[in-house]
Amino acid sequence: MSEITLYGSPLSLYTGRARSYLIKAGEQYTETLPNSAYYEEHVLPKMGGRRSIPAIETEEGEVIRDGAAIIDHYEQRCGNEHTPNNPKQKIVSLLFDVIGSEGLLRPAMHYRWNFPEENSAFLQFHFETFVSANLNKKGLAEKRMNQMREAGRNFGAVPQTYALIETLYFELIQKLDVHFGNAPYLLGNKPSIGDFGLIAPLYGHLGRDPKPLSIMQSQAIRLYRWVERMNRPDRDMGEFSAQNRSYLEADEIPDTLIDVLKLLAIDFMPETKAACAYINTWIGQQNSLPPNTIAERGVGMCNFDVHGVSITALAQPYRFYLLSRTQQEFEKLDQSDKDDVLDLFAKCNMREIFDLKLDRQIGRHDNREVWL
Numbered sequence: 001m002s003e004i005t006l007y008g009s010p011l012s013l014y015t016g017r018a019r020s021y022l023i024k025a026g027e028q029y030t031e032t033l034p035n036s037a038y039y040e041e042h043v044l045p046k047m048g049g050r051r052s053i054p055a056i057e058t059e060e061g062e063v064i065r066d067g068a069a070i071i072d073h074y075e076q077r078c079g080n081e082h083t084p085n086n087p088k089q090k091i092v093s094l095l096f097d098v099i100g101s102e103g104l105l106r107p108a109m110h111y112r113w114n115f116p117e118e119n120s121a122f123l124q125f126h127f128e129t130f131v132s133a134n135l136n137k138k139g140l141a142e143k144r145m146n147q148m149r150e151a152g153r154n155f156g157a158v159p160q161t162y163a164l165i166e167t168l169y170f171e172l173i174q175k176l177d178v179h180f181g182n183a184p185y186l187l188g189n190k191p192s193i194g195d196f197g198l199i200a201p202l203y204g205h206l207g208r209d210p211k212p213l214s215i216m217q218s219q220a221i222r223l224y225r226w227v228e229r230m231n232r233p234d235r236d237m238g239e240f241s242a243q244n245r246s247y248l249e250a251d252e253i254p255d256t257l258i259d260v261l262k263l264l265a266i267d268f269m270p271e272t273k274a275a276c277a278y279i280n281t282w283i284g285q286q287n288s289l290p291p292n293t294i295a296e297r298g299v300g301m302c303n304f305d306v307h308g309v310s311i312t313a314l315a316q317p318y319r320f321y322l323l324s325r326t327q328q329e330f331e332k333l334d335q336s337d338k339d340d341v342l343d344l345f346a347k348c349n350m351r352e353i354f355d356l357k358l359d360r361q362i363g364r365h366d367n368r369e370v371w372l
């Protein structure tokens, strides 16, 4: 085998993260839907019992399931090329990976599932493509779409929260638009791990489904350009005068990005606090959670308030698996760098993010996230 095979879909949030990474890292890959006999016989059995996308079969025939693990695999090989060396940029990059992967599911699911007039035909087409030709495409696609509609409600996108989700999303895309007017990527002229996390919701759902695509193209032109840029192998940054390929100098975190983080904190912090408390209580109640027990996607529903609106959402251990990677990098810094990072995060109303830890660590075993 000479090339990577990426099992995914244009529609998939998490495939968007792995694909963008492979493109920007210059890896040769072929993308295909997970609907072939080869996939069922040779790939799925090596995915630890979870049929999720993205998954890859590497050049050497190894199967890797999970976007973070796919990126880790190639990052390690290229000497962590997409991880900034400077402390603030490194931590900000990792935090954007968490927020992009786990913290924007409400707007992503809302703008996909709650605008049937604009999105229905598009979604129906794509969900049918997952189903093998010999099966009932329409019926099975409908079943899967209903499960995803339900997942959107479980992430907290319900009629009582629609107005809040939309207000926060419009503010977010405006702030990102300002940022991407000044810099082609989050941290300057080169994509980082944080850009790959953030592209997950902003491509597969919010930068591609008809309703949110029209919003982004009309309301946030520069953000839309970043979405395009993240999916192209060349630099694609002709509108910027500097064409070097490096992060901002002197560990700078521009004010435009601090404004984005402050806005994200409004929703991300209360949800992370509530989910952390909920999962820790859940861990305390488990009579038996032997090492390598699979950490399921959700362990129950937690409640929190955002701008006075009550939200109920799935408490997801995976958020803390990613967050622990940020916290571990923070712990490795010397005290003066830690102080600089803490000052920055205090400005973003995210100072407590380094204290929100689960009582039990999550790792990976047999291609699954497990309780260690």
Ligand SMILES: N[C@@H](CCC(=O)N[C@@H](CS)C(=O)NCC(=O)O)C(=O)O
Pocket: 012, 013, 014, 015, 050, 051, 052, 053, 054, 065, 066, 067, 068, 318
């Ligand atoms: N943590 C995984 C999540 C993957 C995921 O949830 N993918 C969705 C599609 S975007 C899926 O395959 N869902 C079905 C499932 O999880 O079984 C990753 O980052 O790759």
